[in-house]
Amino acid sequence: MSENIVQPELPLQRLNYINHDWSVWSWINSRDHKRIGVMYLLTITFLFFLGSLPAILIRLELLTPAPNLVTREIYNRLFTMHGVTMVFFFLVPSIPTSLGNFLLPMMIGARDLAFPRMNLASYYLFLAGAILALVSLVNGGVDTGWTFYTPYSTTFSNSAMTPMILGIFVAGFSSIFTGLNFIVTVHTMRCPGMYWSRLPLFVWSMYATSLILVLATPVLAITLLLVAAEHWFQVGIFDPKLGGDPLLYQHLFWFYSHPAVYIMILPSMGVISELVTTFSRKHVFGYTFIAFSSIAIAVLGFLVWGHHMFVSGQSMYAGMVFSVLSFLVAVPSAIKVFNWTMTLHKGSLVLKTPLLYALGFIGLFTIGGLTGLFLAALAVDVHVHDTYFVIAHFHYIMVGGTMMAYLGGVHYWWPKITGRMYPEGWGVFSAVLVFFGFNLTFFPQFILGYMGMVRRVADYDPQFQVLNVLSTAGASILGVGFLLPLCYLLWSLRYEPIAGDNPWGATGLEWKSPSPPPELNFETPPTVDGPAYDYDTETIHQEGKKKHV
């Protein structure tokens, strides 16, 4: 805490984006990217906890082999609710719309995004989509799984499909608006001296993410419209009874949904690059490698959708092409892990909460990524496809990756967003809880999967019980780890010390602005005259050590 010297109450009295107008209307009609970012932050955090409720019930149900807490029918609705809420209403928008919205303009020295009104529209579209999905839940929910496979979803499922499809469709436009806004902003609104080669890596990852958002989301919209056309008007597109092809749906769906995985993970990689450099006080190892590996992931990510379909009945040769491309898409991810690790080398590491989350991310993402190789390996995938191995794998990427980065990022930029510190002791404690709770929850699921426990079942054979009990125990710890930050971060808004402009001694432009930033981000228009992460590690270290002693 030595670096966070409590300053006089002066900064909060300065006009900033929060206190310049307290009226409700000034928030709901705000075109300020920071306020919209905060609104998104609150909304998606709410949706995260909403999506966790069914997960709690799922884990409780799976404590015993028999379906005795809920019926199979209800269980099917629970895992669908969990999947849809988490994927479409938390993971996809999570980091880009909250941290991205708040930080991207500040990091490139801009006053706002290129299209502030479009940004506000994207928020309301997202809200409308989320409300439609909630309407579907209130009306009994959907029992198709988040993947909506045809012909089950179009012909056989008698659940509240209509509002759900509409909700995801509408929320998709919010993604497209955000992506478009980010791309134009990065191209046109960089401040003097902010060359592409000096962009923070978070901005690079946002740029790559935006490319995917803009190119892939329309395919999801088209697919959902086709599902709706078949569901409502019996137009034969996917149901063979009507003359359609069910595999066509899977191709279209995964053409969006595989790149969507990279929509979820690329922003986290950007966050981790920021955290690792700041808390090592060191220039990032291989800036160009990391920046271009983001772009490589975005491009290659479009060519691997068929690896979700190795047992679907697609041609054997198609399977082989998708498999080899899936092995190759692992290369840029491996590059990133290597570079983050090497950034720690000869750094001056400060083990604060954000760095703990970043280190946890490296470990979990490595496991998640490597188990992806098992799934890319054709014959092995034949066995583990649709089992708990897959569930464990993508939770390692989504929770171990995205969620760790999201929490790390929220802690790291909390002083910037709110002007207050967070309680460091609680932060460290909950980061450790999340890491161990997560591993206890999901590592047993790899074993369950290889033993042959399939996904989306309320009951299972008795030999799987021990590992399921371990998993549920882990989930309880994980749940506490997620609830703690909610409590102490809200508490910090009033009781923690004032942060100051740059409590971490970081180099990014966002730290050159007051905390919280003024309405137009900077008091004087910023300029850049050096590369990103330009730390003089040795000097910083010697000074830091003196303070320490």
Add this chain to the structure above:
Amino acid sequence: MIAPHSIFSLAQAASTTGVQVDYIFYLLLAFSGTVVLVIMFLVLFFVAKYHRGTSANRKSEAPISSRLEVFIVTVFTVIGLTLFVLAAKVYADIARPPKDAMTIWVVGKQWMWKASYPDHREEINELHVPVGQPVKLVMTSMDVIHSFFIPDFRVKQDVLPSRYTTLWFTATKPGKYRLRCSQYCGNDHAGMVGWVTVLSQADYQQWLAAAPEGAAAIAGTPGTNGALMATKLRTTFNQLGCIACHTPTSSVRAPRLDGIFNQTVRLQNGQNTTADEEYLRESILFPNAKISAGYVQPSLMPAYKGQITDQQLHELVDFIKSIRDGWPADATQPTEPSGNQPLQSEPKR
């Protein structure tokens, strides 16, 4: 009862394919385990050595060159591609059933599996197979997409409506193994389970001879008499009018069916295809989908889509398979008069 070796069978696959899959799995495990340990070691080591309190040397005299990174990435890629090749070879085996495999028809529907044997006995949620014998399942669904999964054999294949997909295995150990649906298919997906019983050759012959309890319960199950069965298949073939064109003695020019099964067929568009179950199914339901080289387009044959039941379709395919070695002596004669077709024997040019 569950046989002990089907519990905790992580290390023990019970099919020839499964052994190979496990082998690749353990290679992947060794590779990724090493990488995870190295990364974890480096992270913890750097944390211990370079955290703020230490006085380790932080001056970078010789910056680590990016050549090291290129080297590591290259090694990583080569290992990855090797694993790809190994897995792809096994996958190619999984995708291509051996020609001498015994065929069992499987129909999936919400929420059960029905298996039909070559002698047309039927079982629900049960499969009896001999050890050491390649078994091919030709599968279709009556409603939504299911997936046929036998964890101990390490095989799985989606089962689609209006299409045949195949899965094959050679069981290596007698015993009782779980079979289940792995593609979510609605309310009782979790209950769409059954057993595969692998019998020794002697037990299997005994099982064949005895009328199974399950089969007896199904109304109208034909007897197991082979000759009777052959007659039934041929009756279907004749009744549906196939005999009018598809016999060596017919006056209408139509592709010959004897010996066609599993042969390469040259198509009008210059491509080749294999006359497997899926090809036969498609050609019966949609004759214009793949026209054999030398025949007119559009085909003279009427489309049977919507005209015949799944059961009749199975029987037609089974009949075509049964004449792999040529027509039986009396095959060109109708087994019962069908009336409206001229069926006199005219020698073909």
